[in-house]
Amino acid sequence: MPDTLAHLVKRYTDAQPGQGPFDTPVPGLTFLRSDHRKHPSHLVFKPALCVVVQGAKWTTFGGKRFDYKAGQALVVSVETPALSRVVKASPSEPYLGVIVEFDLTVMREVMEGLEAPPLPTVNVQHGVFVTHFQGNMADCVHRLVRLIDTPQAIPVIAPMIMRELCYWLLSGPHGSEVAGLVLANGHAERVIRAIHALRDQFAEAVRIEDLAAIARMSPSAFHRQFKALTSMTPLQYQKQLRLLEARHLMVSGAANAESAAYQVGYESPSQFSREYSRMFGAPPRRDVATLPPAAA
Missing domain, CATH: 1.10.10.60 (Homeodomain-like)
Structure with missing residues (x-):
């Protein structure tokens, strides 16, 4: 089909200079492309849905590795440094990816409107998981990408599709994880608050006791929960x-x-x-x- 997601992403990136990432006219929507396998690269992931449209890659957060390929997506719920590598790509079949950043305010609004919202996880789990990219979630991303061809519709339609995407994530099989991590409830909320403080003051000397106080936890509990969420220690x-x-x-x-x-x-x-x-x-x-x- 001429309007498959891979075709749309490839057509757009063909017309752009440089190696990407490629911003699009749709707020929060970014394309990735690589015509060759790449060496591992260090970057900071923001909360987002990271879809593999074509090819494959892996990403390591701390000591935990996630492999994902075409038909799968990585959901990142907390801003975290990572090491990532494209492992399947060629000039004839380049690696293609779509990143949809989460708007946490919209996510909260959608959750509040659910008749039976998912119960958020109480204990902090790892803030990343891989899910199948299919059904309604895939349809939302496809429609977001197609909006690029009708820029006048983007301000009106894109926010509605983003809300729908939030709905399918919250009502899907990983809804509890999304509710507990993306929406930052319970223990996760307090750890994420400390992560934001650490991010904003990373050039300053850090004391675990100070971060634990922000999270309202004992230093040992905070250290344990921080590592559970990010796969690394605060330092x-x-x-x-x-x-x-x-x-x-x-x-x-x-x-x-x-x-x-x-x-x-x-x-x-x-x-x-x-x-x-x-x-x-x-x-x-x-x-x-x-x-x-x-x-x-």
Whole structure:
């Protein structure tokens, strides 16, 4: 069919410059494309539905790996650093992906309107899961993508489709996970509040006791719940945020290695270089020299 999702994404990305990600006129809708298998890349995932339209990839959050392929989607419920790699792609059949970012306000409104809303999970579980991309959820994404051809309809129709997508996620087999994590109820809400504080102040020294106080938990309980949700400790989470921001500063030309280290909170450039090399596989200057400006 000429209007399959793969055809629509490929047609749009064919017309765009660069390597992506590709923004679209529809708010919160982004396309991914790769004509070749890629080396693992570090990035920060935001709460979103990450659909594989064609090809396959894996993503690792902390020590937990998720494999997903065409016909599947990764649901990310909490902002988390990750390592991701496209493992199936070729010039004749490129990897194609669609990202739909969640609007948590809309998600809450939809849940409040449900006659029988899902019971949110009480205990913190991992904020990521893989689900089948089919049925009503797939239909919503397909219609969102088709809106690109009628830009005048986007402000009116896109919000309605987004609300419908929220409905199918909340009423589907993972509804309790979506309610408990995306909507941040119970323990998850308090841990996510601490995650936001850590994200906003990642360049500052962090004390587990302070984060635990934000989450209204004991330090040991907070540490355990944080790791359950993100698959990493608070210090590992902070370190990844710092190194990703330092890389961004250097690739964009806003700082050299030494000044980037200080800007993201390191007091020792040598420690920064060691930890950077451990995460990215090469010292800062050598790593940045291999990256295109788009990597920023």
